[in-house]
Amino acid sequence: MTDAGALSPSAPPNAASAGPADAEPRLERSGAREWRVSGDWTLLALRGRYEAFRQRIAGAMAEAPDTLWDLRGVSRLDTAGALTLWQGWGQKPPARLLWQPEHVTLFAQFMHTGAPPRPKPGLRPGLARASLSLLAFARHGVDVVALLGRLLLDVGHVLRRPSLIGWREISANVFRTGAQALPITALVGFLVGLTLSYLISKQLKTYGADIFVVNILGLAVLRELGPLLGAIIVAGRSGSAMTAQIGVMRVTQELDALSVMGISHTVRLVLPKVVALAISLPLVALWTSALMLLGGMAAAGAQLKLDPTQFLHLLPSVVEPVNLWLGWTKSVLFGGLIALLACHFGLRVKPNTESLGQSVTQSVVTAITLVIVVDAVFAVLFSNVGI
Structure with missing residues (x-):
C-alpha cells in the first residue's frame, strides 16, 4: 500500500509543464520499512522541491534507520537528484539499498568526498623541511661531482x-672576470684595508x-x-653572470642545439x-x-705617523713568502670552485624566467x-x- 504522500504538495504552479505524470519524482512508502523512489530525479523535475524532498527523506531515515530504499523505479537520475537523496540520507548510504548499476557512478562521487582522508603519520613540519633541504643538498653535491668527473x-x-681548446672563450672570460673586476675590487680593497688598519692602530x-x-x-691581508x-x-x-649566461642559453634552447x-x-x-677564473682570480686577489x-698604509700613516717607506721596508721581513703562495693557491681553488658551481646551477635552469632567477641566487649564495x-x-x- 502506498502513502498518501507521494510527495508533491510543494510543487510549483507550472510543474505540469515539466513533463508527463510518470516523469514526476515520486517518494512512496511501501510497507512499514520500505520506501520506493520512482520517476525522474533530475534538475528540471526537482526544481523548487529540493528542500521538501530532503526533509521527507531525512524524516524517514530518522524514523527507521534500517528502512529499505528501492531506487529501481527511477527512470532518470542526474547529479542533482543523487545529491538530494544523499543529503536526505545523512551523507551516507542507507543500510538496505536497492539500486540500478548505473546509479553507482553518481553516488560514488559523494562517497569518496564525504569524509576527509586521515592524515598519514609523518615527520613534524620542521623536520620535514630539514630533511627536504638535506636531500636537495645531497642531490646538488652528487650533480657537482658528476659535472667535475665529466x-x-x-x-x-x-x-x-x-x-678543441676554446682559446678565445678563455681569453674573453679572463677579461670579463679579471680586468673588468679591477675597479670594484680596488675600491672595496682600499676601504677595507683603511678601516682594518685604523681599528688595529687604535688598539696597538x-x-x-x-x-x-x-x-x-x-x-691577514696576504694570507686570508x-x-x-x-x-x-x-x-x-x-x-652570477656565468650562471645567467648559461641559463639564458637554456631558455632560448641554445643548449639543446x-x-x-x-x-x-x-x-x-x-x-x-673554469680555466679562465682559475687564472684570473689569483691576479684579482693579488690586486685586492x-x-x-x-x-x-695610509691609515697607519695618519693614525700612527708611520712612514710609508718604513711600512714597505718592514713588510717583506715580517711576512714570510709562503703566506703569499698559500693565498695564491687558495685563489686558484676558489676560482675553479666558483666557476664550477656557476656552470652547475646554469645547466640546471629550466626553460622559464623564474627558474633562471632562482638559479642565479642559489649560485651566488652557494x-x-x-x-x-x-x-x-x-x-x-x-x-x-x-706563522
Missing part, C-alpha cells in the same frame, strides 16, 4: 686534441705596539683577507670558464691585497658559502705554516 674526462680528451697605540700593525695587517674578499666579489659579480650538433657542454662552456695594504668553508679548512690545515 670535466676531468673532457680535459684529458682536449689535451689529446688541442684544437694603547699598548705602545704601533710597529706591529705591519705584522698583523700584512699577514685578500684571497677571500676577491673571491666573494668575483662570486657575486662574475659567478649544442647537444643536437654533438658539441659537449663541458668542453664548450664549462671548461673555458695590494690595495688593502695601500689603504692600511659559491660564497663554500668559499668561506674552504678558507676555514685551509686555515686549520695550514695553521702552523708561515
Whole structure:
C-alpha cells in the first residue's frame, strides 16, 4: 500500500509543464520499512522541491534507520537528484539499498568526498623541511661531482686534441672576470684595508705596539683577507653572470642545439670558464691585497705617523713568502670552485624566467658559502705554516 504522500504538495504552479505524470519524482512508502523512489530525479523535475524532498527523506531515515530504499523505479537520475537523496540520507548510504548499476557512478562521487582522508603519520613540519633541504643538498653535491668527473674526462680528451681548446672563450672570460673586476675590487680593497688598519692602530697605540700593525695587517691581508674578499666579489659579480649566461642559453634552447650538433657542454662552456677564473682570480686577489695594504698604509700613516717607506721596508721581513703562495693557491681553488658551481646551477635552469632567477641566487649564495668553508679548512690545515 502506498502513502498518501507521494510527495508533491510543494510543487510549483507550472510543474505540469515539466513533463508527463510518470516523469514526476515520486517518494512512496511501501510497507512499514520500505520506501520506493520512482520517476525522474533530475534538475528540471526537482526544481523548487529540493528542500521538501530532503526533509521527507531525512524524516524517514530518522524514523527507521534500517528502512529499505528501492531506487529501481527511477527512470532518470542526474547529479542533482543523487545529491538530494544523499543529503536526505545523512551523507551516507542507507543500510538496505536497492539500486540500478548505473546509479553507482553518481553516488560514488559523494562517497569518496564525504569524509576527509586521515592524515598519514609523518615527520613534524620542521623536520620535514630539514630533511627536504638535506636531500636537495645531497642531490646538488652528487650533480657537482658528476659535472667535475665529466670535466676531468673532457680535459684529458682536449689535451689529446688541442684544437678543441676554446682559446678565445678563455681569453674573453679572463677579461670579463679579471680586468673588468679591477675597479670594484680596488675600491672595496682600499676601504677595507683603511678601516682594518685604523681599528688595529687604535688598539696597538694603547699598548705602545704601533710597529706591529705591519705584522698583523700584512699577514691577514696576504694570507686570508685578500684571497677571500676577491673571491666573494668575483662570486657575486662574475659567478652570477656565468650562471645567467648559461641559463639564458637554456631558455632560448641554445643548449639543446649544442647537444643536437654533438658539441659537449663541458668542453664548450664549462671548461673555458673554469680555466679562465682559475687564472684570473689569483691576479684579482693579488690586486685586492695590494690595495688593502695601500689603504692600511695610509691609515697607519695618519693614525700612527708611520712612514710609508718604513711600512714597505718592514713588510717583506715580517711576512714570510709562503703566506703569499698559500693565498695564491687558495685563489686558484676558489676560482675553479666558483666557476664550477656557476656552470652547475646554469645547466640546471629550466626553460622559464623564474627558474633562471632562482638559479642565479642559489649560485651566488652557494659559491660564497663554500668559499668561506674552504678558507676555514685551509686555515686549520695550514695553521702552523708561515706563522
